[in-house]
Amino acid sequence: LLYYDRSLWPTLTTALSPVEPLETGGVPVVLGALNYDILADSPTEIGTHQVRTFQAYGARHEVALVSPVPLDIEWLSEQCKTIVATEAAMFGGVPYDRYVFFVYAGSNLTGGLEHARCSVNMCDVRALTSPTKAKSLLALLCHEYFHVWNVKRIRPREYGPFDYTREVHSPMLWLAEGVTSYYDDLFAYRAGFYTAEEYLQILARDHFGKLLHVPGRRAMSVRESSYLAWVKLYAQSPDGQNRFPSYYLKGGVLALLLDLAILHATDGARRLDDVMRMLWETYQRRPYQGVDEEEVFEAIEEVSTRAVREQFMRWLDSTEEPDIARSLEPFGIEWIVRDAGAQSPLEPASRWLGMQLRSDGGRLVVTSVEEGSPAWQAGIAVDDEIIALADRRVVTPEEFELLSSRVQWPAAVTAACDGILYTATVEASSADEFELRAVALPTERQRTLRERWLERSLLPSLP
Secondary structure, three states, X not given: OEOOOOOOOOEEEEOOEEOOOHHHOOOOEOEEOOOHHHHHOOOXXXXXXXXXXXXXXXXXXXXXXXXXXXXXXHHHHHHHHHHHHHHHHHHOOOOOOEEXXXXXXXXXXXXXXXXXXXXXXXXXXXXXXXXXXXXXXXXXHHHHHHOOOEOOOEOEOOOOOOOOOOOOXXXXXXXXXXXXXHHHHHHHHHOOOOOHHHHHHHHHHHHHHHHOOOHHHHOOOHHHHHHOHHHHXXXXXXXXXXXXXXXXXXXXXXXXHHHHHHHHHOOOXXXXXXXXXXXXXXXXXXXXXXXXXXXXXXXXXXXXXXXXXXXXXXXXXXXXXXXXXXXXXXXXXXXXXXXXXXXXXXXXXXXXXXXXXXXXXXXXXXXXXXXXXXHHHXXXXXXXXXXXXXXXXXXXXXXXXXXXXXXXXXXXXXXXXXXXXXXXXXXXXXXXXXEEEEOOOOOHHHHHHHHHHXXXXXXXXXX
């Protein structure tokens, strides 16, 4: 039962099922949940936010936009329709009777959380005012919506029924979040939000390239990082990226390589989609119980070959570097790593120091330092305050980045550690630039496999 002043807060949005129609305007509002798990998994927003609804696959969908300024909910609703049509087509329908896309737009908001019948998605206001920035929001919506199937239903056995009294450890977050992290950009591409060229560039920069700047990938396997999520990801040390590979990032890269391996082994007849559909069939047979790793590995082998299964298991269990170029060669795609060049006379080449910075109340603070990087070798550490570069004051990450592309290296970095000033001489290196490029003259098999991997049917209609 919800009691509130509907004259002040006229709009209520929830994934819970109303016992009585909300349109009656009565108070209290009566909502229903079959058990505590459903109640705990159902956010509710009461306020003055915008809402749009649409029907698809026999289910009611709502888009709730909460923002400090008026934004285009009509556009957002149309994109959500496309996401539903694109992802549900893979599984032949949706497993719910109602679903809510909660979108919270504010200052520097980011991230999302999945639920069985809704998702909470946060973004900066600019994501709904700029076509370029909107693409990251659309990929986030694709990610959280895919969890309708993968995690909320196809789930590691440890993740339900729930025990709310203890930590829940699982070595399978590579499936729950890694596979989903591969599919978010893939579905954004299939939905038409990216061109093929844009999608390849995103894979090169934000998947492969980003992973190469996580030294922790050489320290711990993705299965280990999954099992230790409670103490390593959610209570991460300042040195986390040097010791802990994200199962989101590395898990997503391994899911991509698995998709390519299945396509290659089956001459394009099968792919990771088929594995996910097999796991979906398993869930439908026994929704009360999740899957274990062996069941996933068996599905991979049934869809492809024993060799693909064993290779994927080695990737999950080891810190060996996957051969990206070799995985892409059957598809006629080159993996290119080179020094970043100047964009124009007004935009000199970027320089790389291997540290991340953030503004904190007028201070420029180091948030991470990559092991072995120029900043690491110069003795700069997490939580140090950067004061000047080459005797020029800097107070924002943007100022530091701009100045770093224009000074002569090696250069002096003035900083403070626990209130003590120091100056370090840093020799910045050229920033890396990553590219996936289709070869000009692919073989017939390469062309066929690449087309199969990147095939899509734009703007499928909603049933």
